[in-house]
Amino acid sequence: MGTCNLNHSKQDVRLKFESQQAFLPTVLSQTLDRYLEKANSQETLNELFHLLKKYDLSTSEEQESRNEKLKEIML
Secondary structure: OOOOOOOOOHHHHHHHHHHHHHHOOHHHHHHHHHHOOOOOOHHHHHHHHHHHOOHHHOOHHHHHHHHHHHHHHHO
16 A cells, blocks of 8 residues: 555544445454544554555455454554
């Protein structure tokens, strides 16, 4: 994924998550939903936004890669 110079707000990330939630594995979706309730750094918000962006259009291999990155962030 390319670098983006925009900072995404918590609300931006929440909206992106909600638009992609149906495409995420259930357990990951539930965990991410709880994770977004916490305060997160701007860097983390930006990373989450870009992992979720166009998730539904990604190949299954790309989705698996993104799932792993999402899990790493939430550890």
